[in-house]
Amino acid sequence: MRSVTLTLLILALAAGAFSQRNLGNVDGLDRVIQSSSEIRSFGEGERKSSVANAGDRIGKALGIQKSAKGLYEAAAALSKGDCAPDFSVNAQAMVPSSCSEVLKGPAARNDTGSGEATECATCYENAYKKLNDVRKRLAKLKCLGNSTKNYVTAAFAFGDSVASVHAVQGLAWARERKAISESYTKFKAAYDLKYKELMGVLLEAMNDVSECEAKSGNPDWFQRYGFMYVEFMAERYKRVD
């Protein structure tokens, strides 16, 4: 328990240090003065007119889109470095399923014609949901890893170029560079922990699928097939440097 307390303390200190360094003059109040300018921020429930105006504006931006998904798909990434989540599956990593409802995809499983899901589809439902959920979380982790790496690379490139020209800023940059480097090392360790945790969830989901396959007369499905997909995912989402 002492080690847990110590870890929490280190994390709290770390978080505090980052906050102080990065949050600038944001004081948590609605009203912020940036230099001599005045900025008033409103959230939902405050200044209804401002927020209602926001709703009108956003509604117009969505236009004829039936859902936000259409807007999302039409939108471009802000930066060239922004990650595009990749949910494709290598042909060698695909695994056989004896449940035809699963092969038709989630939409088909929700519309079985008779209004009732088949027995195999019912068995797969939770495993499939768990699997897709963890695939999304792994993709987010990978994107977070990419964006953090891009940030550190860009900050180093910018800081190094400025420091080579301005001696005074060079001293400040040396301290900043060390701080960024240290926090990136911590980030990488945190990434590896999260990766391990999520791969554990993926393994659970694939074992759930294996149990469904066993009920359909396919014992040892995981040992024969399931592991191939797990290995593929482990390779795709591991931190590369």
Place this chain on the structure above:
Amino acid sequence: MGFRERLVLSFVLTGLMLIAADRTAAQPFALDEKIKPTELVLSDYVGTDARLKGKVAVAEVTQKDGTLYFFAKGISIFSPVVLFVETANKADKLVVSLHKNTWNTVELTGETDSEGLWSQNFKTGGDFGLKVSTTKLPAKYQIILWVGDEVDVDMQSPFKRPN
């Protein structure tokens, strides 16, 4: 402490570590101490249009300096983002730019139109910076940032028919 509690605690700790570590990139990088960006704080948006479920930040600004800096953080790569900058006086021209990793690299730029409006929809993960510049001071305007709930992205199924 039982196994389950240890597991939950380890999940929480890992999450905290990632949040703490991710603070590194909470806003575009700057060495210039004069650049002190203001956070556009997102809060839940509750409206009648179901398509708009998500978070919103609204800021009313009276700009008395040539350039102001803003940033938003905690954005999911699976969320649509829409950003508006609208002047109170349509004749006022604002130059707007969006930044990702450093303030000296511009990802997108534009200026308010004849209606006093500039808008952009995009997707990004984590954070981004917004820079607003003007030569006519003071300039009054409103910033509206909307970040939709995560959408259900299409995923290729890992399952195939048995050989």
